[in-house]
Amino acid sequence: MSEIAKAYEPKEVEQRWYANWLEAGCFKGQVDDAREPYAIMIPPPNVTGMLHMGHVLDNTLQDIFIRRARLEGKAVLWQPGTDHAGIATQTKVEKQLRASEGKSKYDLGREAFVEKVWEFREESGGVILKQLQKLGASCDWDRTSFTLDDHYSKAVLTAFVDFYKRGYIYRGKRMVNWCPATHTAISDEEVNMKPQKGYFYKMRYELVEPDGERTHLEISTTRPETLMGDTAVAVHPEDERYKHLIGKTVWRPFPKAPIPIIGDEYVDREFGTGCLKVTPAHDKNDFEIGQRHGLEVIEVIDHDGKLNALAGEDFDGMERFEARKVAAQKLEDMGLLIEREPYENTVGFSERGDVPIEPRLSEQWFLKYPKVEEAKRAVESGIIKFHPDRWKKTYLHWLNGIQDWCISRQLWWGHRIPVWYKKGLERSTLDFNDPEQVHVSVEGPADPENWEQEEDVLDTWASSYLWPMANLGWPEPTEAQQKELDFWYPTSTLVTGFDIIFFWVARMIMAGLELYGEDKAELTDAEIAARIPFKNIYIHGLIRDEKGRKMSKSLGNSPDPLDLIEKFGADGLRFGICNIAPTGSDILFSEDRIQIGRNFCNKLWNAARFRQMSGEMADNSGLEAILGRIDPAKCDDYDHWILGRLAQVTEDVEKCFTGYELAPLTHNIYAFFWSDFCDWYVEASKGKLKDASLRDNCLAIQDLVLRQVLQLANPVMPHITEELWKGLGYDASQAFIQNARIPHASEVVAGIEVDAGAVERVANLQELISQARALKAQYNLANKRDVEVFYGAEGEAAQVIADNSALIQTLAGIGSLNTIGGKSTDGLPAVVTPLGPLYLDLSSAIDVDAEKARLSKELEKLNKLVAVGENKLKNPKFVDGAPAQVVEGARKQLAETTEKRDETQRILNSLG
Structure with a gap:
């Protein structure tokens, strides 16, 4: 027990206690068969990342669940780690290389460049984890994992090989999102939609054989630079305007060639002219039309966003947006451009390259998702629960429309795909079912000099989807790791944002169902329950600014969390961010809304200090000791009331955790402590503290309440509650607050019959x-x-x-x-x-006379205002001629003035 300082200094308290926790190994996850396991796997942040407000929210919520589980006496594991973030990390290192040495990755070569990336990772890879420690995150840091660690890489490559051998992985030419800046396929998650202003170009495609007076079709497009790759014009087969032309041909303007008119139900008859130019190599929907009709595929835009020789001599080597202008001008010069109509639409930009993506037909590796039906059944039957429940509809909707996953990336940083091709054979002629031509294994071929390894690496998500299993030793656990797998897996809770339900959550579930355990075509519910990576999914919203905008550096609306920690303290920030976070919905952030956290810290500190100054600290060695100090015979109504409220708030907080409803958590704690305890009970107790016969009993009740409040608030505000726990002498035999099991609502006032009447x-x-x-x-x-x-x-x-x-x-x-x-x-x-x-x-x-004079003067003024308002509303010219909202406003103002006049008259009458 130590004297509580006059003022709370969060920086000193937080640094000291975090160092103490680390030194004592408070965060270590240890298998203990005598206790219930509780495990969370941290969604791994990018290795190059810096702490942002999304991390603050996500990791604070995880830490709240984790610290509560420790207070409940469970064996707890919070697994930390980072993701190698293939494209993000490689792009950052490439920029640094250009800036510092004026070189590209090709100048260094693959091996030397990858070494550069590793050097970068060693220098900056742990920054975000150190920042999470400043927030108070209680991860088992000794277990920190990285998705390119040897043990983890082996798991990733094993998964690829197993999926390949089971027929889920194949190589094929498909339409992908292509980033011309980074020269790789990217996922939908790596595409940012941005509003763009451009033009709708309406043009003529001349009929090869005129149809009576009709000599051409009118076609609208936003991308005239792709028309050189057009291989058809599509119309709706039931469009009366055009259906008789199906089977005929039109002239593609340049390079000039006849292309067919086809009928396809994809065409929207109401949009534009009802005629669609079909460019199978440069549009996903066009590609599918082309597949249905056996159209030629002509790629006229290369991997770097420039047009090639197939586009014609005038365009060869031209950048795509310059080619758009040139193509439009060429159409105009040929008399084929009808008009340019200003048009605004949303365009997908590469997140890392910050350039518009290019839909591109590319040879890639794809994964057919396994165990889709079981993944649906796991959620539909409640084996896995979403919190809030509404998010399961989003999850199921995606699974119902799922498409094969492009898992390859044209990068050098990442897990290189474990496929080798026999040297001397043309790639286009390879038989992927012949092990003499294509070798797929984790270790590679025994005679590597005769083989060439696939250049591509795996999509980052194709490693992080193994996160729960791979961090516990899968696929080849040691004896000790097998014990951990048996104890911790499936993990208890996943905490994440709704934006990656598709990209990460669903994929983790399907990976666990397919790979964890023996290969089985169908699974029972019991087997599903054993293979899932987690039992509960807690979904939170995204943090936005006060105007509802996504936070970003470019908008300047995203604060640095470290600055907020400096200003409010880590506990203040944690409490504040939780206090404004509705379950599963977006959070509107402002510093003013976070201030409540720091204010609550100060209130908690001052209340504890007031208790310490109010009298000698008696036996606070445990809950039973404090309860033993309370004499029910000396308890008055206010004592019974606060004890009843203490049991109630304890139950309310329990429900927040059992029901995964954390939104009311801080509100319940705040309302009880600030209003019920401080504003009412402490104030009501000041008289009793002067009465020697009641003083000790009153202090014992205060000690009980403060003890419970500190434990209720500890998961949200770990540092200050630890400091005050020691300052008030609670459970001195226990090193830390987490070692004292939090009492349930039925235990916190055990032995005291609370008077409901009181x-x-x-x-x-x-x-x-x-x-x-x-x-x-x-x-x-x-x-x-x-x-x-x-x-x-x-x-x-x-x-x-x-x-x-x-x-x-x-x-x-x-x-x-x-x-x-x-x-x-x-x-x-x-x-x-x-x-x-x-x-x-x-x-x-x-002074009654003075007040009557003042009120009489006020009444006279109000009577005049009422008269003016009444006369205005009696005037037909005003009532009938003024806008309806103006008239309604006048009526409302008259009603308010009349009410104020009548109240003033009543007060004046009461003075006699």
Whole structure:
């Protein structure tokens, strides 16, 4: 036990306690068959990343679950780690290389460049984890994993080989999102949609054989630079305007060639002209049309976003957006461009390259998703639960429309695909079913000099989808790792944002169902329950600014979390961010809304210090010791009330965790501690602290409440609660607050029969005191403490007021409180409370004559305003001629003025 300092200094407290926790190994996850396991795998941040507000929210929520589990006596594992983030990391190192040495990765070569990336990772790879420690994250840091660690890489390559051998992985030419800046295929998750202003170009495609007076078709496009790759024009087969032309041909303008008119139901008859130019090599939907109709595929835009020789001599080597202008001008010169119509649409930009993506037909590796039906069944049957439940619809909707996953990337940083090709053979002629031509294994071929390894690496998501299994030793666990797998897997909870339900959550589930355990075509519910990576999925929203905009550096609306920690303290930031985070919905952030966290820290600190200064700290060695100090016979109504409220808030907090409803968590703790305990109970107890016969009992109750509040708040505010736990001498035999199991609602007041009647009586007293304060405020007497108040209660209600008259006077700020008796109430301002009416004697508090003069003057002014308003509304020209909203506003203003006038008249009458 130590003296609690006058002021709370979060930086000193947080640094000291975090160092103590690390030194003592408080965060180590240890297998203990005598305890219930609870495990969370941290969604691995990018190895190059820096802490942002999304990380603050996500990791604070995880830490809350983790620290609560420790308080409940569970064996706990919070597994940390980072993701190699293939394209993000490689792009960053390439930029540095160009800036520092003026070289490209090709100048260095693959091996030397990858060494450069490893050097970068060693220098900056742990920054975000250190920043998470400043936030108070209680991960088992000794277990920190990296998706390119040897053990993890082996898991990734094993998964690829197993999927390949089971027929789920294949190589094929398909349409992908292509980034011309980084020269790789990218996932949908790596595409940012941005509004762009451009043009709709309406052009003529001449019919090879005119149709009567019709000599051409009109076609609209936003991308004239691709028309050189057109191999058809499509119309809807039931479009009366064009269906008779199906089978005929039109001239592609340049390079000039006849192309067919086809009928396809994909065409929207109502959009544009109803005619669609089909470019199978440069549009996903066009490619599918081309597949259905056997169209030629002509690629005219290369991997770097430049046009090639197939586009014609005029365009060969031209950048695609320059080619757009040139193509439009060429059409105009040929008399084929009808108009340029300004048009605004959204265009996909590469997240890392920050250039518009190019839909491109590319030879890639694809994964057919396994165990899709079982993945659906796991959620539909409740084996895996989403919190909030509504997100399971999003999950199931995606699974119902799932398409094969492009898992290859044209990068050098990442898991190189474990496929080797026999030297001397043409890639296009390879038989992938012949092991003499294509070798697929984790170790590689025995005679590597005769083989060439695939150049591509795996998509980053194709490694992180193994995160729960691979971090626990899969696929070849040691004996010790097998114990860990058996104990921790499936993990308990996944905490993540809704934006990666598709890209990560669903894939982890399917990977676990297919790869964890023996290869089986169908799974029972029991087998599904054993293979899933987690049992509960807690979905939170995204953090946005006050205007609802996504936070970004370019907008300048994203604060640095380290600056916020410096300003509010880690605990203040954690409490504040949780306090404004609705379950599963987006969070509107502002610093003003975070201030509540720092304020609560100060309130908690001051209350603990006040308790320490109020009297000697007795036996706080444990819950039973404190309960043993409380004498129920000495407990008055307020004591029973606070004990009842303590049990209730403990139950409310328990429900937050069992029901995965963390949104009310901080609100429940805040309302109980700040209002019920500090504003009401502590204030009500000040008289008892002066009474030697009641003092120790009152302090014991305060010790009980503070002990429980510190444990309830500890998962959210770990540093300050640890400091005050020691300062108030709780459980001195335990090194840390996490070692003292938090009592349930039924245990926190064990042995004390809380008087339910007392709880109701105090609630009524509080309402009476609040009404008395409001009555004083109405007459501008809020700060005047010598006013006289009378009460008209009878019977039991009168007795309650009489028994608590001193307390009422203190908390309501009144000079005297007496029964009205036979006194006349005429003219006395009054208010109705649950314990009967209260009357305010104004003559005891104000200069009646002066107040009557003031009110008379105010009444005269209000009467004039009412008259003006009434006359305006009697005027037909105004009522019939003014806009409806103006007339309605006048009526509303008159009603408010009339109400204020009548209230002023009532107050004036009460003064006699």
